[in-house]
């Protein structure tokens with residue numbers, strides 16, 4: 514049973530990610546942000562639920578679509594924005610940009626644009642944890658496309674063989690750039706079953722239902738930590754925005770607007786909000802207070818960024834001229 518504090522925490526994290534991502538999308542046209550952005554809008558429940566169950570010392574690796582994981586792990590909003598602008602005081606001193614955030618102080622051990630690479634890094638971290646006999650766990654987020662890379666098979670096989678404390682979280686949005694999963698995998702092939710065939714305990718769940726995610730992840734995190742063995746979660750979800758664009762991209766022959774609209778009805782945040790209000794787990798007033806708190810925090814960070822960038826306007830050159 515989920516407590517009220519946990520519920521509010523999940524809501525705050527999902528909303529922080531959503532508002533930050535939407536604001537990045539709307540500010541992008543100002544031209545301050547110098548790197549490509551792969552936005553996480555629509556998939557927030559996965560990062561919020563899994564990462565809330567981790568300790569600060571636990572390790573996370575993620576992908577080109579990493580802002581949500583970074584924010585859920587406690588990453589500072591302004592530092593992320595500075596990184597997107599190529600500023601020297603961003604998390605990777607402006608060199609990494611959106612796709613290469615590295616924040617070891619909060620356990621973000623690297624995000625990478627090389628699809629699938631985080632899976633092997635997380636597995637290596639888990640091997641290190643085991644060799645040092647530590648109690649941390651290694652958690653790895655990646656997309657369905659990454660499961661088609663060699664890293665996936667080699668890493669899961671190794672983690673299974675060596676009993677490594679690693680939680681693999683596949684965010685299956687059914688898309689890899691503009692390629693649909695049904696055009697990439699044989700009929701009836703299920704990703705979580707591939708993991709199981711390699712000897713890794715695995716489960717497929719609704720990645721838009723934050724409560725189901727939280728409950729399954731709670732067991733998974735405990736399983737990995739207590740047994741020092743790998744676990745695999747396949748979370749079914751969907752990205753609303755373009756693969757690498759602040760805009761929605763439909764009509765590119767890989768999906769139509771109707772499909773995005775159908776998934777919007779399954780919005781993880783709105784549905785969670787509806788549920789907790791209907792079940793009287795929180796009052797409307799209390800929820801409004803939480804919302805305006807999150808809204809103000811996100812807004813304040815963008816105001817700070819705009820001030821910084823306006824002061825730099827004359828002759829500003831980002832560290833990495835993308």
Ligand SMILES: Cc1ncc(C[n+]2csc(CCOP(=O)(O)OP(=O)(O)O)c2C)c(N)n1
Nearest residue numbers: 578626627628656657658659686688689690
């Ligand atoms: C090794 C490698 N191959 C191809 C690419 C180009 N690429 C970038 S993102 C991407 C799709 C990844 O899809 P998925 O893993 O499902 O993540 P999603 O974008 O859906 O979150 C591809 C093919 C790459 N960056 N690295």
Ligand SMILES: [Mg+2]
Nearest residue numbers: 656657686688
């Ligand atoms: Mg995908």
